[in-house]
Amino acid sequence: xxxxxxxxxxxxxxxxxxxxxxxxxxxxxxxxxxxWFRQAPGKEREFVAAITWSGSSTDxxxxxxxxxxxxxxxxxxxxxxxxxxxxxxxxxxxxxxxGRVFVRATTMCDYWGQGTQVTVSS
Numbered sequence: 001x002x003x004x005x006x007x008x009x010x011x012x013x014x015x016x017x018x019x020x021x022x023x024x025x026x027x028x029x030x031x032x033x034x035x036w037f038r039q040a041p042g043k044e045r046e047f048v049a050a051i052t053w054s055g056s057s058t059d060x061x062x063x064x065x066x067x068x069x070x071x072x073x074x075x076x077x078x079x080x081x082x083x084x085x086x087x088x089x090x091x092x093x094x095x096x097x098x099g100r101v102f103v104r105a106t107t108m109c110d111y112w113g114q115g116t117q118v119t120v121s122s
Contacts (some may be wrong), residue, residue, distance in 0.1 A: 002026050002097045002111040009116030010018040016120070022079040022096030022113060029053075030098050032111075035103035036081045037116075038092035045095070049081060050104050059104055064090075086120045094118050 008020040018028040022034070035050040049070035050059045058070055079096060094116055097109035 002029070002032070002098055004098060004111055004113035006096050006113045006116040007017060008070070009094060009118045011119045011121065012086055013122050014087060014120055017082070017084045018086065018118060019079065019093055020081040020083065020096075020116060020118075022081075024077045024079075024098070028074070029077050029079065029098060031070065032098040032100065033102045034070075034072060034079045034108065035097045035099070036070060036079075037095045037097060037109075038090075039095070039115075040092040043092075045106055047104055047106075048094070050102060051079070054103060057102070059102075083118070086118075087121045090118060091120050 003025045005023045012018050033052050036048040036086040037045050038048050039045040047061050051070045055072050069086045072079040098111045099109045103109050
């Protein structure tokens, strides 16, 4: 019912920035809470950031606070993750997710995108 497609990933040097986008289709995303998760090779998928359907509340993993910003534009049916001051340990596949409740864990997510690779390396 909801399809999510991430874009904006790529290779960036440490200290650089990337902006990820998550485009929704099938249904509008305005009634869903959205989140970003990431998974590095050999590790479990972990929470990165979340935002409520209205954008009134956000939450971040401690590892990205002060560096990453989640936002959404319901008119464009799109969510974003602005990533600044990137570190090699940020390297992972980043996934956009949507749910009917505030999504801060994988079990709270009803829909997932296919992911986009972010590699931070010099």
